Amino acid sequence: MTATTTPETRVEADPTVPVIRIVREFDAPPERVFRAFTDPDVFVRWLGPTTMSVRLDAWEAHSGGRYRYTMLGDGGSETATFWGSFHELRSPDRLVQTQSMEGVGDGAILNTLTFEDLGDGRTRLTDQTLAESFEMRDMILSTGMADGVVAGYKKLDALLAEG
Amino acid sequence: MVTVVEDRLSRVFGALADPTRRDIVARLAVGDATVGQLAEPYDVSVQAVSKHLKVLEDAGLVTRSRDAQRRPCHLEAEVFDLMTKWIERYRRQAEERFARLDAVLADMDLPLSEPQTQQGEAS
Secondary structure, eight states, rough: OOOOSSOOOOEESSSSSEEEEEEEESSSSHHHOOOHHHHHHHHHSSSSSSEEEEEEEEEETTTEEEEEEEEEGGGGGGEEEEEEEEEEEETTTTTEEEEETSSOOOOOOOEEEEEEEEEETEEEEEEEEEESSSSHHHHHHHHHHHHOOOHHHHHHHHHHOOO | HHHHHHHHHHEEEEEEEHHHHHHHHHHHHHHHHOHHHHHHSSSSSSHHHHHHHHHHHHSSSSOOOSSSTOOOOOOOOOHHHHHHHHHHHHHHHHHHHHHHHHHHHHHHHOOOOOOEEOOOOOO
């Protein structure tokens, strides 16, 4: 793999609206990056932490479709389940979806992904998460929940224990 | 315990939502200052600045002694560290995820099929 960019992930927690913005550039054209988010076979290959696998329970990758997936830990134990709607798929530049997590009460986030063509086969991804409240946004941020890692609570405990 | 920390974090974010308070924090990062010194560059009263400081105090970002008019305000960098830690950890998690995506993208054959649909019900 030849890297023509220096990959750098930028994360911004907006102080005025309950939004988290992630920006990252990829050495692949928008069509391909878009596909990595919508093609089920590709999606499961990169989403979860290396210690987990992803089981797709439903995957209707078209505008108005739904999805549901479960993160599996050691020995296939179910760790967390996420579900929502594919609100809009507009290849190769825009993907809007909702997401909720099972078992953590009410609340849905609106996730807007934009794929900007930088030329030379490169893409800038902007991944915006809009939460219902600052409390929910800060919870996502502090637990890494949007990353599909409920284990964040364990890490949080460890962090707290550190003082 | 988790909830306590989340509340604290929410107060920190809330306190920093105001541009004047962000500016106060930026100036206190350079060194301690009295309320009067902090009020100087603004076109507002000392009382207004005191109100901002109260919000920053409640969020645990700033401490000051009882004699609030004369004694300097102090930025509690530790609270900032906490917030920086969350964001940095979140960033690191995203970066790990995207590094995996880099590898997958490099490995993907480009022929574009229509997004596939997998109809399936969870058990």
